[in-house]
Amino acid sequence: MNEPLDHYQRELDALQERCLFRTRLTFDGPQSSRLGYEGRELLNFCSNDYLGLADHPRVVRAMQRGAARFGVGAGASHLVNGHRTAHAALEEALSEFVGAERALTFSTGYMANLALAQVFAGRGDLVLEDKLNHASLVDAGLLARADFRRYAHTDVRHARRILNERDSGRTLLMSDAVFSMDGDIVPLDALMEVADEHEALAVFDDAHGFGVLGPNGRGTLARFGTVPKGRTLMMGTLGKALGTFGAFVAGNAVLIDSLIQRARTYMYSTAMPPAIAEATRTALEIAGREDWRRDKLRALIGRFRSGAKDLGLQLIESETPIQPVIVGESGRALKTSRLLMESGILVVAIRPPTVPDGTARLRVALSAEHTEADVDRLLEAMGAASP
Template identity: 55%
Template structure:
């Protein structure tokens, strides 16, 4: 069978300025990187606290690799649940104020596993329209009746829940929305869930480390109790600077996931050295509040600078600072113009974001300096004027 039809579709994506290409990073994640043989100042990493290349985290990884080797060797339920994994789960449970936490190999697997372990065709799942793809896929795969409510709109959610007679009702939202950078109204969503006897599941991938006095994410940011949200998901490859993910919640929730979450049961555990390194990054994340304070100052500096330039920023208090451009071809042109000036920022285009809202997704890190942010602002002004 010929692949001609695939070739036609790929060519069409190129013509629509939607074709994606990988770039090769040749250095650690840090503000100054080498990509495809050239040095850039990068503003497109999820390493929000600058921990991915922290010497203490690296040392912990190396020490644990000497002790445990490299691979996990088996699934958690066979022979792959190491002491390092167990210690990290206990630390994450304490960090989140939940009885238990369970490690997954990726955030995508955590979301797919949790939703599918909890729901089936007797149930209903309600998702924010701007949720991450992993959450949407989880809802579509679980067999439950799938509904989407208006973005960050508790009233829209309330209307949909009022009409449901499902056995179980699960409301799913991002904590920080990855493409817009805004924060979910968790207190209001939790209140609506209580009114309708629904569970609330929050994927706080981009909140952990950045929000809350000790980096506890959206739940700490809103001073929510240890019982809400009922299902709390976090990833370790962003603010923590390592890899993997976890779900935190009640004893019953975690035991249910161990028994039924296929993405947990049927995969090899993450390398134990990654778990050990994450224990160190968790300690740094909690103790070094200056990282969040510096990050907040850089966000304010960038937003004020963009306002002076008349750039259209989205309403985001987080390290995710999208500059909405509109059309995909124009976003690519500006991204390429920045690249020629030594600034590396990817253009985000449909279907990742809605049609007509292509953007430059600027992400800031505590590892950046004020001078680097000023360089970004000056370069943006130059390139955008050239493109006008």
């Protein structure tokens, strides 16, 4: 009778034994460079709030005003009657910001990625992805019922070889624009060229580049001097640099219309609360205008990298706020993270299956809210905690 429960208990025990058991820490207060935890204050180096907007007073006020005007929930999906002027205004602002014909909001980036693969690939087609893509892109590829292939990380020649083997069906190429656990940037121009050669649609998931990279933070495509147009689509998330919640897809109007007509995660899910759309519009305006946030981030990234190199820590080639320190073995990553916590610093250990076996790491994430002294404190603690 208890057999199913025993099965799950054994699974949990096995995770514990391999140092892969996940625990949630419960924090108090808003996302910020300082976090309240069990009566202490921790210096936080693991949020995606890269620009420090999650608790910005103007963004908070925009959400409060939005709730007063629109209530707290949309009450229906976009295609029934959940679509509000707040969503329309945000889509307009986003498409203008990234230089696309149209933009479409989704409730989460995960859902946006599922939608893209479902609509633009199916049986007999190919979904081609980078080996280190985010889990939501991997799931999207698996759920699309298409042939699902992965090329070695950022290896454009490998991608081309796979494409050369095909002679029928549509191809959808999907890649993180900034790799979420490594912080490196996709070879965007070379991949776009390969996609073009094969008339493939290309989707770049800019969850970690939007707001951070390119002029005014317009994202990774802008950093490469291009915009989402033609067969290239951009997916951006709103819960990271913009500090709010949700996601969008930007690009050609025909492709956006196809998503509205066919994307199941769009059609069969409640629209994002309009107050969030209002808060996001304010966050977008601040993110675009306040270049000092990106300038400060860049300086902090440089400071961290040079200090970490002096300490002999193993870094990845990354110019983004994602600065992982590779530790290798999961138990060791957990132990280092615990030692850091004892000295009041929060950097969580990222372990398999989120990252490949043997590459457990401390994913340091920097924010414009940090100070130089914060980075120095982190380096000092890492120096002391590293075996």
